[in-house]
Every structure is written in C-alpha cells, then in structure tokens.
Amino acid sequence: MTSETAIAPESGGKERKVRLNMHDDRLHFLIITIGPVLATLVIASLILLAMGVSPLDYYGYIFQRGVMSPSGVQATLTRMGPLLLIAASLIVCFRAGIWNLGGDAQFILGAVFVAAAGPELVDALPAWLMLLLCLAIGAAAGAVWSLVPAFLRAYQGINEIITTMMMTFLGGSLANVLVKLVFLDPETTVPQTRTLAVPDRLPRLFDTTVSSGVLLGLAAVLIVHFTMNRTAFGLRLRIVGANAKAAVHAGLPVATLTVIVFSISAGLAGLAGAVSVLGQNGNVRADWNPAYTLTIVPLVFLARFNGFATIAFVFLFSVLSIGSESAARRLGVPNYFTLVTMATLLILMAVAEMIDQRRSKGKAV
Amino acid sequence: MAGTSAAATALDQDGPLVSLKNVTKRFPGIVANDRISIDFWPGEVHVLLGENGAGKSTLVSMLTGFQQPSEGEIEVAGVPQDLSSPQRALDLGIGAVYQHSMLAPTLTLAENVSLGRPWWQKPDRRGIADEMRKTANSVGITIRPEALTSALSLGERQQAEIVRALMRGSRFLILDEATAMLTPKDAEKLGNLMRLIAQDGRGVVFITHKLNEAVAYGDRISVLRLGKKVGGLPPEQLRAMDKTEAHDEIVRLMFGTRTTGSEATENTPPPQHKLDETEKPILEILALEVDDEATPVSGIELKIRPGEVVGIAGIDGNGQVQLAEALAGQRPVRNGRIYLDGVSIEDKSIGGRRNLGLSYVTDDRLGEGIVGAFPVSLNLLLKQIGDAPFWKHGLEQPAEIARNATEKVAAFDIRTPGIGTPAGKLSGGNIQKLLLARELGEKTRAVIFAKPTYGLDLQNIAASRNRIREAADARKAVLLISTELDELLELSDRIAVMSQGRIVGIVDNNETARQRVGELMSGVGE
Numbered sequence: 001m002t003s004e005t006a007i008a009p010e011s012g013g014k015e016r017k018v019r020l021n022m023h024d025d026r027l028h029f030l031i032i033t034i035g036p037v038l039a040t041l042v043i044a045s046l047i048l049l050a051m052g053v054s055p056l057d058y059y060g061y062i063f064q065r066g067v068m069s070p071s072g073v074q075a076t077l078t079r080m081g082p083l084l085l086i087a088a089s090l091i092v093c094f095r096a097g098i099w100n101l102g103g104d105a106q107f108i109l110g111a112v113f114v115a116a117a118g119p120e121l122v123d124a125l126p127a128w129l130m131l132l133l134c135l136a137i138g139a140a141a142g143a144v145w146s147l148v149p150a151f152l153r154a155y156q157g158i159n160e161i162i163t164t165m166m167m168t169f170l171g172g173s174l175a176n177v178l179v180k181l182v183f184l185d186p187e188t189t190v191p192q193t194r195t196l197a198v199p200d201r202l203p204r205l206f207d208t209t210v211s212s213g214v215l216l217g218l219a220a221v222l223i224v225h226f227t228m229n230r231t232a233f234g235l236r237l238r239i240v241g242a243n244a245k246a247a248v249h250a251g252l253p254v255a256t257l258t259v260i261v262f263s264i265s266a267g268l269a270g271l272a273g274a275v276s277v278l279g280q281n282g283n284v285r286a287d288w289n290p291a292y293t294l295t296i297v298p299l300v301f302l303a304r305f306n307g308f309a310t311i312a313f314v315f316l317f318s319v320l321s322i323g324s325e326s327a328a329r330r331l332g333v334p335n336y337f338t339l340v341t342m343a344t345l346l347i348l349m350a351v352a353e354m355i356d357q358r359r360s361k362g363k364a365v
Numbered sequence: 366m367a368g369t370s371a372a373a374t375a376l377d378q379d380g381p382l383v384s385l386k387n388v389t390k391r392f393p394g395i396v397a398n399d400r401i402s403i404d405f406w407p408g409e410v411h412v413l414l415g416e417n418g419a420g421k422s423t424l425v426s427m428l429t430g431f432q433q434p435s436e437g438e439i440e441v442a443g444v445p446q447d448l449s450s451p452q453r454a455l456d457l458g459i460g461a462v463y464q465h466s467m468l469a470p471t472l473t474l475a476e477n478v479s480l481g482r483p484w485w486q487k488p489d490r491r492g493i494a495d496e497m498r499k500t501a502n503s504v505g506i507t508i509r510p511e512a513l514t515s516a517l518s519l520g521e522r523q524q525a526e527i528v529r530a531l532m533r534g535s536r537f538l539i540l541d542e543a544t545a546m547l548t549p550k551d552a553e554k555l556g557n558l559m560r561l562i563a564q565d566g567r568g569v570v571f572i573t574h575k576l577n578e579a580v581a582y583g584d585r586i587s588v589l590r591l592g593k594k595v596g597g598l599p600p601e602q603l604r605a606m607d608k609t610e611a612h613d614e615i616v617r618l619m620f621g622t623r624t625t626g627s628e629a630t631e632n633t634p635p636p637q638h639k640l641d642e643t644e645k646p647i648l649e650i651l652a653l654e655v656d657d658e659a660t661p662v663s664g665i666e667l668k669i670r671p672g673e674v675v676g677i678a679g680i681d682g683n684g685q686v687q688l689a690e691a692l693a694g695q696r697p698v699r700n701g702r703i704y705l706d707g708v709s710i711e712d713k714s715i716g717g718r719r720n721l722g723l724s725y726v727t728d729d730r731l732g733e734g735i736v737g738a739f740p741v742s743l744n745l746l747l748k749q750i751g752d753a754p755f756w757k758h759g760l761e762q763p764a765e766i767a768r769n770a771t772e773k774v775a776a777f778d779i780r781t782p783g784i785g786t787p788a789g790k791l792s793g794g795n796i797q798k799l800l801l802a803r804e805l806g807e808k809t810r811a812v813i814f815a816k817p818t819y820g821l822d823l824q825n826i827a828a829s830r831n832r833i834r835e836a837a838d839a840r841k842a843v844l845l846i847s848t849e850l851d852e853l854l855e856l857s858d859r860i861a862v863m864s865q866g867r868i869v870g871i872v873d874n875n876e877t878a879r880q881r882v883g884e885l886m887s888g889v890g891e
Contacts, residue, residue, distance in 0.1 A: 230760060230761045231756075231759050231760055231761060232750050232751035232756040232759045232760075232761070233751075233759055235743065235750055235761070236750055236751075238739075239736055239739075239747070239750075242736045242737075242738050242739065243732075243733070243735075243736045243737070245729075245732055245733040246732075246733050246734065246735060246736045246747065248695055248715075248733065249695060249715075249725075249727060249733040249734065250715070250747045250748045250750070251694070251714060251715030251716040251719065251748060252750075
C-alpha cells in the first residue's frame with residue numbers, strides 16, 4: 001500500500017492534491033480516449049493517400065453515409081442488433097473467466113434453425129408467437145452447441161478456448177450442410193433456406209427500416225450489465241471468474257455455474273443469429289458467415305466489459321462498417337479498409353492504455 | 366568445467382569451508398536470522414535443525430546466493446565473499462539439493478546436466494554421460510545418464526542432482542530437507558551417500574525435521590529457534606551420547622523447556638477453560654479418511670467440547686491441509702464420520718456445513734480466502750452471497766452491505782482506506798482480520814483455524830490469538846492447526862500431533878507437553 005492511500009489526517013495539503021489529481025485525471029482521460037482516435041485517423045489517412053484516395057473524401061463520405069443520411073443511420077442501427085447480442089454473450093463469459101470463442105458457430109446455427117423454422121411456423125401461429133418461438137429456437141441452438149465445451153471445461157478442466165474454436169469449425173460446416181441438403185428452398189437455384197417475407201419479420205421501429213432487433217440487443221447488453229453488477233447471481237459468476245479457488249472455498253458450485261455461463265453466453269450468440277435472420281436477412285444462404293465474434297472480442301475488452309461503453313464501441317463500429325461499404329462502391333476503397341481502421345484503433349488504444357498504466361505505476365513508486 | 370578451478374582454489378585450505386559471521390537477515394516486520402555464527406567444516410555432515418519458521422530456509426537462501434545478508438559476513442575458505450547471485454555461489458563451489466527435484470522431467474539426466482552451459486555449444490551427450498557415470502562411481506552409486514528424468518523415482522532424481530552438483534565442482538553441498546519426501550529406504554541411501562561425500566573432504570549441510578536421521582548421519586548439529594542459533598552438539602559430544610540422550614538433548618534445544626527459563630519459552634500458562642468432561646462434544650470426528658496423492662489422511666479421531674481448543678501440531682505437509690479441507694467440505698471424505706452438534710455433516714456441502722455453524726479460517730489467505738480485486742465489503746460476505754438482508758430477491762442491497770462492512774471493519778479493527786478498497790491491497794494482517802470477521806459470527810459453533818498467525822507481524826499475531834481465545838470463551842469448539850509449538854502451547858487445551866496423515870498422539874497441555882509434542886513431531890520412538 002502506498003502512503004498516499006493511507007488514512008492520514010493531514011487534510012489541507014491533501015485536499016489540494018486531490019483537486020490537482022482530478023484536473024490531471026480529466027486531462028489524462030481525454031488524452032487516452034481521444035488520442036488514439038486522432039492517431040488512427042492520421043495513420044489511416046496516410047494509407048489512403050498512399051492508395052491515391054483523398055482521406056477527407058473518404059471519411060467525409062463515411063460520416064455522411066453512416067451518421068447523416070437517414071438510410072445510413074437506419075442500416076447502422078439495424079446492424080447493431082446482432083452485434084450487441086454478441087457483445088452481451090461475450091461480456092457474460094469473460095466476466096466469469098470463461099473464453100467462449102465459439103460464438104461464430106453458435107450464431108450461425110441459431111440463424112440456420114430459425115431460418116428453417118420461421119417459414120414453417122408463419123402460417124400455423126400468430127406472428128408474435130412465431131417470432132418468440134423463433135428467438136427461443138435460435139438461443140437454444142446456440143446453447144446446445146456449447147454443451148460439449150461446457151461439460152469438458154466444468155468436469156474435466158479442459159481448456160475451452162481450444163474446444164470452442166474446434167466446435168466453430170464443426171458448427172460452420174454443419175450449418176452449411178443443413179442449408180445445402182436439409183433446409184434447402186426448392187424454389188430457388190441458389191442454395192439457401194426459404195425466405196421469411198418482410199411483413200413477417202421482427203417489427204420495424206416507427207416509420208423507418210430499423211429493425212426492432214436493435215432494441216433486443218440494447219436490452220440484452222443492459223440486462224447483462226445490470227445482472228453482473230447488481231445481483232447475487234452475477235456476483236457468483238464474477239467470483240468464479242476472478243478467483244476460482246475462492247469460489248470453491250466460499251462453497252459455490254463452480255462446475256454448475258460454468259455450464260450455466262456457457263449456456264447463457266452461447267444462447268445469446270444464437271439469439272444474435274436469430275435476430276439477424278428475423279430482422280435483416282430473412283433467410284440463410286450457404287457459405288454465409290459474417291464472423292462477427294472475433295471482431296467484437298476486442299471491442300468488449302476495450303470497453304472493459306462495461307455495458308454502456310460496449311454500446312458506444314459497437315455503434316462506432318457499425319457506423320464505420322456501413323459507411324465504408326458504400327464508400328467502397330463510390331471511391332474504390334476495398335470494403336475491408338474498415339477493418340484496417342478498426343484494427344489500428346484497437347491497437348493504438350491498447351498502446352495508450354499500456355503507457356497509461358506504466359505512468360500510474362511510476363507515480364505510485 | 367566453468368566453476369571447477371575457481372572452486373578448487375577457493376576452497377583448498379585447512380580452516381572451515383564456509384563460515385557465517387554474525388549474519389542477520391531482516392524482512393519487513395520480521396528478523397528471519399538474528400546474528401547467526403556457524404562454521405561448516407570439511408569432512409563433516411553438519412545437521413541444521415529447527416521448527417518451521419526457525420530461519421533455516423533463509424539461511425540456505427543466503428548460502429546459495431538467492432538472498433543477501435542484511436548484516437554480517439559469509440566467508441568461503443576464510444575469505445569474505447559477496448554471494449550476490451546463485452551463479453556466484455555455484456562458482457564458489459556451493460551446491461544445493463532440495464526437497465523437490467529441480468530437474469526438467471522431460472529431459473534425460475545427461476541433458477539436464479548439460480543445461481546451463483553456453484547455448485551455442487552442442488551438448489556433448491556422450492561425454493557428459495561418461496563423466497556422470499564416473500562421478501557417480503566415485504561416490505559409490507550407479508546412475509543411468511540416458512534415463513528420462515520423469516521415469517525415475519524421487520530418490521534417484523536427487524542422487525542425480527547430487528552428482529550434477531559434484532560435477533560442477535561443488536565442495537560444499539546443502540541438502541535442504543532432501544529426505545522429506547523420500548521413502549525410508551531411499552532416505553537411508555541418501556544418508557549413506559552424504560556420509561561418503563563428506564569423507565572426501567567436502568562439506569555437507571543437511572537440513573531435516575527427523576531426529577533419527579540427524580543423529581544417524583550427522584557429525585555435528587546446530588539448532589535454530591526463532592531466527593537465532595540456540596545451541597548445538599559438536600562431534601565429540603554427539604559421539605559420546607547414546608541415541609536417547611542425543612534425542613532428549615536435541616528436543617530440549619529445539620523446543621526449549623519451561624525450566625531453563627530462557628527467553629521465548631516463557632509463556633503464559635496454558636489456558637484454564639472450565640471444561641466439563643461430561644459435556645457433549647460439538648465437533649466429533651470418527652475414523653476419518655481423506656484421499657490425497659501426496660499425503661492421504663486416515664484414522665483421524667477427535668472430539669472437541671464447547672469452549673475447548675484442540676491444537677494440531679506437526680511439520681507442514683503432514684496432512685493438516687487435507688484434514689482442514691475435508692472438515693470444511695472442500696475435499697471429499699473417503700470414509701468416516703464428522704458430527705457437528707450431533708448431525709452428521711460429511712456428505713453436506715460447504716454451504717450446508719457453514720449454515721450448521723462450521724467455520725474455516727484458511728491459511729491460503731490470498732489464494733482462496735479473498736478475491737483480491739473485489740472490495741472489502743463484498744469479501745466480507747463472500748460466503749453469504751444471496752442471503753438476506755444483503756440481497757433481496759437476488760438483488761444487491763448496497764446500504765445493507767455497506768452497513769455490515771462498516772460494522773465489521775470497526776469491530777475487527779481492519780485497517781483499510783475504505784470498505785470499497787480492493788481486499789488484495791490490504792496487508793497480510795488486515796486480510797487475516799477480514800477473514801476472522803467473516804468466519805467468526807454469532808451462529809458459529811466450531812471454527813477451524815489453519816496457521817492463523819503464519820506470516821503476520823507481532824501485533825497481528827497477538828490480535829489473531831486473542832480472537833481464538835475469544836472464540837473458546839464464547840463456548841465454541843476450536844480446532845487450531847499450527848506449525849508453531851509456542852502458539853499451540855499458549856492456546857490449546859490438548860494438542861494432537863499429525864505425521865504423514867495420521868494423528869500419532871494426543872497430549873494434554875501441561876508441563877511436559879512441550880517435550881512430548883516435540884518428541885512426537887520429530888519421530889522419536891517410531
């Protein structure tokens with residue numbers, strides 16, 4: 001413990017110090033949050049210049065498309081739905097100390113089963129019940145796909161990073177096989193499932209094209225945030241994540257909690273797949289795999305598993321990716337330049353954090 | 366070989382091989398070695414004895430260059446040397462073999478020996494193997510340098526380590542509890558080996574807890590207690606004594622006696638709890654067996670009455686942890702019964718036992734006692750998550766949690782900047798107070814204390830011991846596991862001694878307890 005944190009009754013000097021610190025802290029906070037963003041813009045601009053594109057045009061266009069134009073904003077918000085659900089899925093498992101990196105397969109299997117079930121159920125059930133049932137099917141499909149890694153981790157202590165990634169390969173292939181052989185729409189030549197008609201999908205918000213999936217995503221992140229921080233259940237999960245030995249000592253059923261965490265996390269990933277189909281695509285094509293999970297992992301980490309920060313990061317990512325899809329068509333900059341921008345930003349933020357930690361350590365000594 | 370020539374010249378003289386001159390080592394809040402002077406002579410097996418925490422390990426780590434003395438000097442062959450690094454100690458011919466093998470299990474013995482040589486040289490496996498065989502033969506043992514380390518027994522690995530040390534030119538060999546994990550037969554082999562090595566004009570320091578071994582293989586004995594050298598037996602004296610006399614004398618030195626009145630043995634008299642012999646015990650353990658790879662526990666029989674403190678003495682690693690964890694429910698019970706207030710609890714969960722009034726103050730405070738990153742307030746409730754009034758319908762009640770924390774912090778004098786401070790930032794003593802505050806509630810009927818003062822400073826030791834007394838005064842049943850005999854003598858009504866997973870004897874805490882427990886701990890009369 002440093003002497004600074006000790007409870008010493010020397011008030012006058014200390015108060016001033018605190019005020020100074022607060023001023024310092026605010027400046028500091030600005031530097032480590034805004035700094036990386038500015039540096040990223042500079043670096044990405046240099047790359048664009050090297051490609052012979054004006055950075056001002058490019059970013060101006062993205063900004064206009066992603067934030068200023070109504071259709072762009074609508075697309076951005078719609079895309080946020082599945083991304084937020086995946087973020088919620090990752091927050092749950094990471095805070096419980098479990099690395100569920102199998103989100104891609106859990107997502108795609110959720111999507112495939114929903115795409116298969118939706119058109120079948122739509123005539124038999126009222127719309128709201130069909131949608132609810134489909135969401136449940138998506139979540140269940142994702143959760144089932146995590147059971148093998150869950151039990152291996154809970155009862156055999158086998159590292160879940162490897163098993164969930166292996167299950168991703170299997171799950172991706174299974175989804176493809178299902179689309180091409182089992183759930184194939186006989187009326188099209190392209191291998192894909194039957195398509196859910198637009199009126200039968202998740203309701204749109206007001207008079208826009210924004211799917212209500214984004215509300216599901218926002219709700220999921222907020223509920224997860226609240227549960228982890230404010231409930232006994234969340235606290236138990238956090239203890240397992242922070243110190244598994246202490247969890248055993250305190251009498252928590254660590255194995256059972258591990259399986260529960262896997263189920264929730266994978267269920268949310270499957271739900272993301274369901275929302276993708278019900279809100280956006282209406283069907284699943286063969287070989288479709290947006291591979292959102294690994295993109296969201298660093299976002300969640302940079303947000304430090306905080307729900308609100310996660311929402312902000314996911315919004316930023318959506319703006320960039322929607323904007324750049326149009327920019328690609330207009331300016332000839334490849335679509336994946338978004339990933340270059342995002343990756344640069346993530347690395348620079350991590351570097352800023354490292355410098356920051358080193359600084360505060362230097363201060364403490 | 367690199368160190369050989371230096372070592373040979375450095376140690377080629379008549380005086381002691383290595384001398385400690387008034388060596389003191391201080392750590393924050395504790396003096397581990399207090400002005401220790403010992404001469405280690407060539408041709409001798411010099412036995413170092415002492416309880417856990419007597420300062421043996423610190424002494425060894427200074428001799429092997431892992432730590433440096435705060436004061437005093439270490440002379441090697443009459444020349445003051447600065448043993449600034451393990452490499453320096455090796456170069457001066459000081460080698461060490463420990464309780465656990467330091468060989469890489471996936472390599473052969475010869476490959477292990479080749480480690481530590483310059484990386485750009487291709488190891489000459491055959492040459493090294495021949496040299497190993499030769500060195501081994503010179504001390505009368507045979508080893509197979511091509512054997513994979515993991516395929517060998519611990520005894521064989523330690524022989525190989527000794528050969529490695531000799532190949533490096535070590536003229537001064539420290540065997541730090543090297544026999545502790547060995548089978549009796551392997552231990553005997555190692556004992557004979559160290560005698561052979563010493564006869565060659567080398568010096569051997571042998572650290573052990575077993576008196577039989579000390580007397581059988583040692584030429585000279587030095588005893589440490591509480592960081593000080595409290596006495597010893599020179600070769601003439603040791604040879605003149607028969608086995609029993611030697612044992613008695615050593616036990617007297619190691620554990621002190623009340624009659625001599627030397628400092629640190631003057632204790633408060635044993636507790637005078639009013640114990641009613643006819644009263645029903647709170648905690649009753651019958652024929653308990655616990656599985657464990659290293660130290661299985663069996664045949665534990667104990668009864669603890671209200672207000673009684675039963676101490677468990679023994680060298681670390683003789684099944685105390687396994688016993689405590691089995692009682693608390695962290696480890697399955699293989700066989701036997703545990704009754705708490707007449708209810709059999711051996712099949713109950715950790716939480717179930719706690720609800721019936723069983724508390725466990727763990728000695729692994731940072732590892733399992735607390736979640737270091739969590740605030741003090743939550744760590745105080747780690748074992749009551751979800752319980753009213755701190756949670757209602759699963760929802761946190763911050764006001765109640767804070768109230769509880771503020772109360773406990775005040776009642777147990779936990780020194781923390783705030784109840785929101787991460788518990789891992791507190792000092793060891795305050796973390797212990799936090800655990801005590803969590804475990805000693807009104808509902809508690811029986812408490813297991815595992816090494817409750819281990820690693821604490823004097824003030825916190827006193828505070829912890831007071832809590833143990835209070836628990837007994839409040840008519841709780843107390844099981845006190847400790848490696849410090851003085852602590853057990855100060856607090857216990859009876860003292861059970863554990864050795865290799867069994868209780869080898871239970872002693873009433875009276876005038877003869879010190880001697881009796883010391884004898885049981887050191888394996889006299891086995």
